[in-house]
Amino acid sequence: MSSKTSNQQMENSLELLNSIRTVTPPKDLLLKIERKIENNKQNVIPLRWVKAAAAIFICVFFTEVYLLSNKTQADDLSELIVTVDYTLYNE
Amino acid sequence: MPTMTFSEIYKLFGGMVYNVALQYTQNGQDAEEVTQDVFVLVHEKMNAFRNDAELKTWIYRIAVNKSLDFLRAKKAVKRWSFLSAKGIDEKKYEMVHSEFNHPGVQLEQKEALAFLFSCINQLNEKQKTAIILVRIEGISMDEASSIMGLSYKALESVIGRAKIKLQNIINESKEDE
Numbered sequence: 001m002s003s004k005t006s007n008q009q010m011e012n013s014l015e016l017l018n019s020i021r022t023v024t025p026p027k028d029l030l031l032k033i034e035r036k037i038e039n040n041k042q043n044v045i046p047l048r049w050v051k052a053a054a055a056i057f058i059c060v061f062f063t064e065v066y067l068l069s070n071k072t073q074a075d076d077l078s079e080l081i082v083t084v085d086y087t088l089y090n091e
Numbered sequence: 092m093p094t095m096t097f098s099e100i101y102k103l104f105g106g107m108v109y110n111v112a113l114q115y116t117q118n119g120q121d122a123e124e125v126t127q128d129v130f131v132l133v134h135e136k137m138n139a140f141r142n143d144a145e146l147k148t149w150i151y152r153i154a155v156n157k158s159l160d161f162l163r164a165k166k167a168v169k170r171w172s173f174l175s176a177k178g179i180d181e182k183k184y185e186m187v188h189s190e191f192n193h194p195g196v197q198l199e200q201k202e203a204l205a206f207l208f209s210c211i212n213q214l215n216e217k218q219k220t221a222i223i224l225v226r227i228e229g230i231s232m233d234e235a236s237s238i239m240g241l242s243y244k245a246l247e248s249v250i251g252r253a254k255i256k257l258q259n260i261i262n263e264s265k266e267d268e
């Protein structure tokens with residue numbers, strides 16, 4: 001019974017929401033929207049430029065990785081040469 | 092692709108979006124901002140539509156999501172300001188201090204509705220949306236369930252839980268007084 005009463009009380013409270021009137025938006029709102037759309041168009045970077053920049057970045061990155069890995073191999077080789085040094089010392 | 096131009100779409104649905112945004116923000120200026128965001132997105136994506144029948148549901152969905160995004164962003168800003176203001180009960184702050192400036196509310200109802208909305212604001216997003224769409228906007232359960240992506244039964248359940256939670260919030264606030 002108490003849950004029914006509580007439900008009724010809730011319904012009575014929510015009845016208040018029926019008194020809210022529909023509001024007409026401001027007359028200049030469409031103009032503001034159109035201006036915002038125009039601004040967004042000007043700020044957008046063309047997708048092909050973004051793709052080109054991404055492609056260049058990836059190429060540079062992998063080039064660096066390749067060069068670094070080659071340099072490491074070259075260093076290892078040069079160390080080997082040093083250790084296998086056949087220089088004769090004057091006795 | 093819809094047969095209507097963008098300005099025709101705005102004329103048809105502008106009022107609807109503005110009022111939905113008002114129910115979430117309870118503030119004319121904020122509702123304007125949300126409405127602008129909604130229609131900018133509508134303009135970007137409107138060519139994706141096959142027929143006008145889906146358009147209303149789709150626009151409602153965007154209006155709900157943009158309104159919720161706006162509220163989340165606003166809450167985040169408020170949360171940061173609380174870090175510097177110690178000892179303030181955030182819940183009480185929400186209940187008492189309100190930017191309640193709903194132009195659809197008559198003066199004599201303002202205080203009562205400001206209180207009711209402060210309670211509705213404490214519901215979770217799903218519950219708040221269900222109450223706004225069905226009880227304030229007067230949308231049918233079928234349409235509301237379509238907008239929210241829920242089954243009819245699920246929406247009924249959400250509204251039922253929302254009412255119980257609202258009652259608890261109202262009772263707690265009366266106890267605090």
